[in-house]
Amino acid sequence: xxxxxxxxxxxxxxxxxxxxxxxxxxxxxxxxxxxxxxxxxxxxxxxxxxxxxxxxxxxxxxxxxxxxxxxxxxxxxxxxxxxxxxxxxxxxxxxxxxxxxxxxxxxxxxxxxx
Amino acid sequence: xxxxxxxxxxxxxxxxxxxxxxxxxxxxxxxxxxxxxxxxxxxxxxxxxxxxxxxxxxxxxxxxxxxxxxxxxxxxxxxxxxxxxxxxxxxxxxxxxxxxxxxxxxxxxxxxxxx
Numbered sequence: 001x002x003x004x005x006x007x008x009x010x011x012x013x014x015x016x017x018x019x020x021x022x023x024x025x026x027x028x029x030x031x032x033x034x035x036x037x038x039x040x041x042x043x044x045x046x047x048x049x050x051x052x053x054x055x056x057x058x059x060x061x062x063x064x065x066x067x068x069x070x071x072x073x074x075x076x077x078x079x080x081x082x083x084x085x086x087x088x089x090x091x092x093x094x095x096x097x098x099x100x101x102x103x104x105x106x107x108x109x110x111x112x113x114x
Numbered sequence: 115x116x117x118x119x120x121x122x123x124x125x126x127x128x129x130x131x132x133x134x135x136x137x138x139x140x141x142x143x144x145x146x147x148x149x150x151x152x153x154x155x156x157x158x159x160x161x162x163x164x165x166x167x168x169x170x171x172x173x174x175x176x177x178x179x180x181x182x183x184x185x186x187x188x189x190x191x192x193x194x195x196x197x198x199x200x201x202x203x204x205x206x207x208x209x210x211x212x213x214x215x216x217x218x219x220x221x222x223x224x225x226x227x228x229x
Contacts, residue, residue, distance in 0.1 A: 004156075033214075033216075035218075042222070043202060043204075043222065044221070044222045044223060045157075045204060045206070045218075045220035047217045047218070047219060047220075050216075050217055091156055091157070093157075095214065095215065101147070101162060101172070102215070104156035104157040104158075105156050106154070106155055107155075107156055
């Protein structure tokens, strides 16, 4: 069965520092995709970054990068130069299976301190 | 502006009543999804639809129903059979290519409270 595990219920980071949010996954599929979403207190889910299982390079989008270690089945999100507006819940998700639907982890609450 | 709208943002109902949550998208996406989120939890898939007039059950479809009569619209009905309907409901849509969905874009959500 496919599964996403986020082991950090909450994280604190000082403003302007970098932070890594952990995500491990379990799948028997050869082709899959990994996503990170941000959920501010307003509730809307905001797509941040995507990594395909066959992508050779780690994905980057602005201050977000995905540290993809296929052998370890991990897809950690790195946020550089944290900002107060980065305080939110962060969800890791995986696309897999014949229908290609997303499976979500339970999330990590990130708090950025001034 | 392109996007996904959900209405209303907050919804209150008495136990035993059916209630329909609206979801509309103008992104021209083929696939649409409904998720449920409970406090401290991730998202769980209720129903999804990859084409008009076709939809599939997700992991927690019991007590819910959907329709997909138009590409832009995917309303969710929470029936009285749903034992714990109070939750935050999120609608999403995505492009489908090669049978796989790509990144999903979400609406603002509807917070349903049933008493």
